[in-house]
Each structure stands twice: as structure tokens, then as C-alpha cells.
Amino acid sequence: MTVRVRVIPxxxxxxxxxVKGVNFVDLRDAGDPxxxxxxxxxxxxxxxxxxxxxxxxxxxxxxxxxxxxTAEVCFMPLTVGGGVRTVEDxxxxxxAGADKVGVNSAAVVRPALVADIAERMGSQCVxxxxxxxxxxxxxxxxxxxxxxxxxxxxAVAHALNLARLGAGELLVTSMDRDGTQDGYDLDxxxxxxxxxxxxxxxxxxVGRLDHLVAGVCEGHASAVxxxxxxxxxxxxxxxxxxxxxxAGFPVRNxxxxx
Amino acid sequence: MGNxxxxxxxxxxxxxxxxxxxxxxxxxxxxxxxxxxxDVLAADRIVLPGVGxxxxxxxxxxxxxxxxxxxxxxxxxxxxxFLGICVGMQLMAEAGEEHGVTPGLSWIKGRxxxxxxxxxxxxxxxxxxxxxxxxAPHPLIETxxxxxxxxxAFEGADVLANTDHAGPVVAAIGVGNRIGVQFxxxxxxxxxxxxxxxxxxxxx
Numbered sequence: 001m002t003v004r005v006r007v008i009p010x011x012x013x014x015x016x017x018x019v020k021g022v023n024f025v026d027l028r029d030a031g032d033p034x035x036x037x038x039x040x041x042x043x044x045x046x047x048x049x050x051x052x053x054x055x056x057x058x059x060x061x062x063x064x065x066x067x068x069x070t071a072e073v074c075f076m077p078l079t080v081g082g083g084v085r086t087v088e089d090x091x092x093x094x095x096a097g098a099d100k101v102g103v104n105s106a107a108v109v110r111p112a113l114v115a116d117i118a119e120r121m122g123s124q125c126v127x128x129x130x131x132x133x134x135x136x137x138x139x140x141x142x143x144x145x146x147x148x149x150x151x152x153x154x155a156v157a158h159a160l161n162l163a164r165l166g167a168g169e170l171l172v173t174s175m176d177r178d179g180t181q182d183g184y185d186l187d188x189x190x191x192x193x194x195x196x197x198x199x200x201x202x203x204x205x206v207g208r209l210d211h212l213v214a215g216v217c218e219g220h221a222s223a224v225x226x227x228x229x230x231x232x233x234x235x236x237x238x239x240x241x242x243x244x245x246x247a248g249f250p251v252r253n254x255x256x257x258x
Numbered sequence: 259m260g261n262x263x264x265x266x267x268x269x270x271x272x273x274x275x276x277x278x279x280x281x282x283x284x285x286x287x288x289x290x291x292x293x294x295x296x297d298v299l300a301a302d303r304i305v306l307p308g309v310g311x312x313x314x315x316x317x318x319x320x321x322x323x324x325x326x327x328x329x330x331x332x333x334x335x336x337x338x339x340f341l342g343i344c345v346g347m348q349l350m351a352e353a354g355e356e357h358g359v360t361p362g363l364s365w366i367k368g369r370x371x372x373x374x375x376x377x378x379x380x381x382x383x384x385x386x387x388x389x390x391x392x393x394a395p396h397p398l399i400e401t402x403x404x405x406x407x408x409x410x411a412f413e414g415a416d417v418l419a420n421t422d423h424a425g426p427v428v429a430a431i432g433v434g435n436r437i438g439v440q441f442x443x444x445x446x447x448x449x450x451x452x453x454x455x456x457x458x459x460x461x462x
Contacts, residue, residue: 002422003406004387041447046387072279077405077445097275099407099445122310124383124407168383168407199381222381252387252403 006046006223016062022231052082071097104129118166128167147175173203181207189219209243262302280444284454295324308345312354347438368414376424404441
């Protein structure tokens with residue numbers, strides 16, 4: 001086989017707590033990111049993503065502590081995004097135990113931040129996030145502040161620029177679809193994925209397993225990110241792998257992992 | 259007695275915490291994170307992690323006083339078990355071709371070259387879980403799935419395992435008491451921890 005399609009659960013974290021909690025498994029504390037990370041590690045998630053949605057200066061220490069405690073018990077790649085504005089922010093997360101850092105709003109204002117981090121710490125640790133809304137047929141604009149604030153920046157051009165500046169992969173989220181459970185914006189994902197040589201992670205809108213399949217099949221993504229379908233226990237990571245495998249894509253073998 | 263002391267080399271080019279956590283979980287009793295040559299000479303086992311670019315990593319390793327000589331002695335005449343991870347494996351080669359040609363530790367004949375995309379569908383970096391397919395019998399290398407993350411790959415002798423990314427890509431190399439893996443055992447869940455357990459028990 002070849003490199004597997006990655007299935008990546010994403011946890012929104014605010015002030016050290018997972019925002020919506022999870023209920024796919026009995027946890028002593030369903031809001032503790034470390035407990036949840038352990039559960040996803042055991043469930044065979046290919047990677048895990050923490051998105052810090054507070055990202056205030058005060059909450060930074062809390063986040064670093066969570067990352068550090070997660071890295072002690074989880075042996076899968078961990079991406080941490082939210083509030084990364086400087087090379088030092090990125091370095092602090094990597095030293096705490098993150099494998100990759102997500103860069104979003106700050107790179108809208110100053111795309112060179114991606115190059116700065118890539119040059120110091122390597123492209124492999126830079127996940128450049130693009131949050132976009134469709135503004136016309138075949139045209140998307142970058143939105144910040146959780147999709148509320150337009151930026152007048154063309155999303156596809158921005159994504160290509162971040163790839164050129166040295167991002168290791170792109171996390172492309174449709175803010176139109178985020179939270180809807182209607183499926184990824186496949187045109188957006190594919191338009192970007194077809195024009196870059198780095199992997200693209202599809203994000204925003206997953207409600208069913210066939211949405212994950214479509215993300216790869218029609219969106220040409222290398223990885224699929226989802227939140228609520230996993231957290232609410234609607235589907236497991238193994239279900240996601242099975243659906244992708246059935247559609248003919250390479251996925252990990254859960255039998256082997258036990 | 260157990261598995262003795264492990265020198266985990268800190269040359270500001272590795273995901274040290276992750277490797278240290280994984281070694282401890284795999285049963286390592288005494289992991290010494292160190293940038294000092296004397297610690298490497300005193301250790302029972304040596305682990306060289308590494309992320310980033312070959313030239314930067316080799317430069318950082320060479321900048322530690324006496325470190326390259328200590329590595330040569332500890333893994334040469336002293337024959338201590340050595341594990342290189344990712345760029346730590348690549349440094350075992352004669353040279354790397356990332357940002358110009360940089361000489362490596364030259365323990366194994368071969369060079370580290372850029373992965374070439376076979377087409378637009380082949381993404382670089384090679385990122386994610388992929389096969390470890392043994393090409394030669396070795397007590398540490400078992401068939402399985404591990405996590406890879408790299409844009410450059412080793413091409414040369416003493417290959418122990420391959421993976422596949424639009425063609426064979428070297429996944430492990432080694433001779434005698436030295437082994438290097440392109441994948442990240444510290445990020446490869448059960449497969450990775452089992453690999454590290456075998457390394458800790460390895461008596462080459």
C-alpha cells in the first residue's frame with residue numbers, strides 16, 4: 001500500500017477545557033483534553049488536533065501544560081493551533097510536546113510568519129490553516145475570528161502563498177460548512193489540493209462517513225478532520241477508516257493495532 | 259540492572275520530549291537528555307532524534323564540542339547500540355543534499371536526497387502512516403505501520419526496510435550496533451513503542 005489517508009479528530013479547547021466535551025467513551029472527566037486525547041490514541045486516531053479557541057495571553061500557560069501532559073501519554077502526532085502569532089509561540093508549543101503548530105490569523109496579516117517558523121523549526125511542523133467562505137462561484141475569501149470577519153484576501157491565492165512560503169501542509173476549513181454537518185466544501189478543498197504539492201487536510205462540515213470519503217475522492221484531500229461525529233460517538237475512528245477503506249483508499253489496519 | 263542508561267542527544271534539532279516520553283513508556287529506566295560528549299561516551303545506549311533540515315542538524319550536532327568524535331567512538335570501538343530517528347537516521351549517511359551538499363557521519367554508504375513527486379497526486383512531505391516492509395532480517399525491524407514525516411530520503415547501502423510513496427522509499431538502515439529509522443517510533447503508537455522496547459533489549 002501507500003501512505004494512508006489520515007483521520008484526525010479535532011478538539012476545541014478553551015481555558016484548558018474541551019468546549020463541548022465528548023461522550024463516545026466513559027471518561028472520568030469528559031472535558032479534560034488529556035483524558036480525551038488518551039481515548040483517541042487508544043481508538044487508533046491517526047493524529048490529533050487541539051485548537052485553542054481562547055488563545056488569550058493568560059490561557060497560554062494552561063495550554064502548554066495540557067500539551068505537555070498529553071505528550072506524556074499519547075504516542076501519535078499532535079497538532080496544536082490557535083493564537084500562534086510568533087516564532088516563539090510556535091517554539092513553546094513544540095518544546096511542550098506538540099509535533100506541529102497550526103498557524104492561522106497571524107499568517108493572514110503576515111504570511112511570512114509561516115516562512116519564519118519553517119526556516120527555524122522545519123516545514124514539517126507548520127500546518128497553515130485557511131478559514132474560508134464562498135463569496136462567488138469558484139471564489140472564496142479568508143475569514144478570521146471564527147468565520148465572522150472578512151479579510152478581503154482570496155482564500156486560494158492565500159493558500160498557495162502559504163505553501164510557497166514553506167508550510168508542511170494546509171488545513172482548509174469551510175466556514176460556510178463548519179458546524180452544519182452538510183459535508184465539506186469539496187470545490188474549495190479540491191481547488192487548493194490540485195494546485196499544491198503539500199498535503200491538504202479537509203475540514204468543516206462532516207456529519208456522515210461518506211463526507212469523509214468525498215473529502216478524499218472528490219476533494220483530493222490527503223487527510224480528513226472532523227470533530228462532532230467523533231466526540232458525540234456517532235462514529236468511531238475505526239468506522240471512518242472502514243468507510244475510507246471500503247471506498248478503495250489506503251487506511252490503517254485496526255486489527256494489527258489491537 | 260535493566261536496560262542501563264540511554265543518552266538522548268539534545269542538539270536543539272529534535273522533538274526531545276516526545277522521544278523521551280516514548281522511551282520511558284517503553285521501559286527505559288534512565289534517559290539522560292544531554293548535549294555533552296562525555297555523557298554519550300558513558301551511556302549504554304544512544305538515541306539521536308532529529309527534525310528539520312539535514313544541513314542544519316549536522317551543523318548543530320557538529321557544534322557540540324567533541325560530540326561527533328564521541329558518537330564515532332561510542333558506536334565504533336565501544337559498539338554501543340545506537341538508534342537514529344528521522345533526520346537522526348539520515349545523518350548516518352555519507353552526505354545530505356538538502357540546502358547544498360553536507361557531509362554526514364558517514365557510517366553507511368549512501369546519500370540523502372529529495373523525494374521526487376511522481377505526479378501531482380504524490381504529496382511531499384511524505385506525511386502519515388505507512389508500511390514498514392523489511393528487506394533484510396533484523397531483530398528490531400518487524401512488518402507493520404508507522405508514522406512518517408519527511409521530504410528527503412536515504413538512498414544507498416545497508417537498507418533494512420522500505421516503505422512505499424510512489425515507489426520504494428527507505429524506512430530503515432543499519433549495520434552492526436547502529437540502526438536508523440526514517441519513521442517516528444515515538445509517534446507510532448503500539449508499533450512504535452514495541453520497536454523501542456526491542457531497541458532497549460537489543461544486544462547486537
